[in-house]
Amino acid sequence: MDKDIAPQPVPEQASASVESPIVEELLVEEISIDGMCGVY
Amino acid sequence: MTVTLESACELHPQVAIRPEPFGALAYHYGNRRLVFLRHPDIVRVVKTMGEHPTLRDTFVAEGVAESRWPSFIEALSSLTTSEIIRVLS
Amino acid sequence: MSSHSLGQQMKQGLDAPICLTWELTYACNLACVHCLSSSGQRDDRELSTEQAKAILDELAALQVFYINIGGGEPMIRRDFFEIVEHSIANNIGVKFSTNGAFIDMKNAERLTAMDYLDIQISLDGTDAVTNDAVRGEGSFDTAIRAMDNLKAAGFGQFKISVVVTRHNVDQLDEFKALADSYGAQLRITRLRPAGRGADTWDELHPTNAQQRQIYDWLLAHGENVLTGDSFFHLNAFGESLPGLNLCGAGRVVCLIDPIGDVYACPFVIHDTFKAGNVLENGGFTHVWRESDLFTELREPQSAGACASCGAFDACQGGCMAAKFFTGLPLDGPDPECVTGHGEVLLPSVPVSLVPRPSMDHSKPARTLIKSKVST
Numbered sequence: 001m002d003k004d005i006a007p008q009p010v011p012e013q014a015s016a017s018v019e020s021p022i023v024e025e026l027l028v029e030e031i032s033i034d035g036m037c038g039v040y
Numbered sequence: 041m042t043v044t045l046e047s048a049c050e051l052h053p054q055v056a057i058r059p060e061p062f063g064a065l066a067y068h069y070g071n072r073r074l075v076f077l078r079h080p081d082i083v084r085v086v087k088t089m090g091e092h093p094t095l096r097d098t099f100v101a102e103g104v105a106e107s108r109w110p111s112f113i114e115a116l117s118s119l120t121t122s123e124i125i126r127v128l129s
Numbered sequence: 130m131s132s133h134s135l136g137q138q139m140k141q142g143l144d145a146p147i148c149l150t151w152e153l154t155y156a157c158n159l160a161c162v163h164c165l166s167s168s169g170q171r172d173d174r175e176l177s178t179e180q181a182k183a184i185l186d187e188l189a190a191l192q193v194f195y196i197n198i199g200g201g202e203p204m205i206r207r208d209f210f211e212i213v214e215h216s217i218a219n220n221i222g223v224k225f226s227t228n229g230a231f232i233d234m235k236n237a238e239r240l241t242a243m244d245y246l247d248i249q250i251s252l253d254g255t256d257a258v259t260n261d262a263v264r265g266e267g268s269f270d271t272a273i274r275a276m277d278n279l280k281a282a283g284f285g286q287f288k289i290s291v292v293v294t295r296h297n298v299d300q301l302d303e304f305k306a307l308a309d310s311y312g313a314q315l316r317i318t319r320l321r322p323a324g325r326g327a328d329t330w331d332e333l334h335p336t337n338a339q340q341r342q343i344y345d346w347l348l349a350h351g352e353n354v355l356t357g358d359s360f361f362h363l364n365a366f367g368e369s370l371p372g373l374n375l376c377g378a379g380r381v382v383c384l385i386d387p388i389g390d391v392y393a394c395p396f397v398i399h400d401t402f403k404a405g406n407v408l409e410n411g412g413f414t415h416v417w418r419e420s421d422l423f424t425e426l427r428e429p430q431s432a433g434a435c436a437s438c439g440a441f442d443a444c445q446g447g448c449m450a451a452k453f454f455t456g457l458p459l460d461g462p463d464p465e466c467v468t469g470h471g472e473v474l475l476p477s478v479p480v481s482l483v484p485r486p487s488m489d490h491s492k493p494a495r496t497l498i499k500s501k502v503s504t
Binding site for chain 2: 135222
């Protein structure tokens with residue numbers, strides 16, 4: 001399996017350096033169901 | 041709670057997953073928590089993890105590159121906090 | 130910021146709302162001076178029980194997770210429980226917003242027996258004088274009685290929702306303490322000049338110094354306090370408050386009103402922001418996905434006069450409803466812009482050009498001598 005290719009369009013925090021082939025991605029984000037403006 | 045590659049996990053039965061262009065919305069009816077799953081791969085992992093003995097097996101089965109496993113582990117750990125997924129062992 | 134980029138995606142809209150507000154009736158036993166829906170009298174065209182259930186069936190098919198039911202006073206409808214039960218049976222969680230007048234012990238127990246149900250009691254002061262000045266004589270006692278009944282019935286955590294005004298902003302700590310005393314969750318929300326609020330906004334909206342007070346309080350004490358993301362315009366003060374921090378109207382949320390009209394949000398009940406009606410061909414789904422208004426709102430919005438302001442990224446130009454009902458252009462500063470850019474524009478807005486709410490269901494003044502309802 002190829003470890004160097006970023007698997008999706010550039011995520012905000014994606015980085016792949018020669019030293020460390022770790023890809024950083026923000027995969028989940030929690031928002032309160034109340035945290036959207038425009039409801040009671 | 042931090043999950044590991046050897047954790048056995050499943051989607052919480054009170055969670056609904058609604059597909060979206062960016063991935064999916066996951067909503068827990070019991071605790072009202074709402075999480076945006078921001079990539080289709082994490083969506084697939086969350087949906088299929090219950091079928092595999094460990095997260096490692098799930099990642100492999102779903103074709104998640106090893107370079108992404110730390111991000112996935114971090115994401116899944118946060119999903120235990122919101123109880124979207126639960127750890128079986 | 131990650132939330133910001135998620136926000137960018139949300140601005141383009143989704144195939145279905147995440148949640149929405151549904152005003153069940155314009156009838157109300159109270160006559161709050163800032164009522165966003167100018168409620169009081171039932172509209173003859175109010176949707177029937179069957180029409181209401183059909184909406185819920187559509188929302189269930191769209192996988193809307195959660196709806197906020199309000200009004201007027203939603204519990205005035207005789208089919209209130211039938212509608213709520215139908216929603217829950219169709220996997221749509223319900224939060225309903227109420228003044229508490231109909232939460233006697235019997236109803237408190239009935240509500241306690243229901244699952245996937247949240248209750249939000251409206252309260253605008255921690256004492257009767259402050260509260261009743263806005264919500265009417267006896268309304269404070271009514272709300273407290275409802276809360277006592279819910280507590281006695283073992284309902285568990287309900288919400289107390291406060292519209293922050295010039296006169297209650299100093300009570301934020303007391304509101305928190307009150308909520309804590311009931312094991313309830315506090316929610317504070319922004320006053321918009323909508324409905325009857327258009328007439329009382331000048332006297333009620335917080336001063337800029339008070340806006341700073343609200344912002345600082347939320348940063349210091351707001352961890353478990355909900356805001357409905359209604360204070361994102363205050364992000365211009367510095368660190369962003371939690372939430373999507375964008376206007377969700379027509380993008381992730383909307384309003385269905387008592388006669389089936391669909392508006393971008395509950396604070397813009399005006400023809401300019403009406404997307405359609407659920408009784409038209411294609412129902413709610415067609416309005417949500419294809420209406421001209423929502424299509425337009427999901428396009429990139431111009432920063433306009435705010436483009437050169439460094440704070441725009443954080444404040445997003447504020448609230449559409451606040452701008453619209455104070456006669457300010459939508460592509461410019463919010464009337465409560467924390468840098469003052471909006472305030473200076475207000476005096477030059479000709480009164481004749483300030484939009485008036487499209488409908489007014491207020492009761493005639495002479496019937497409003499007493500608004501107390503006994504349990």
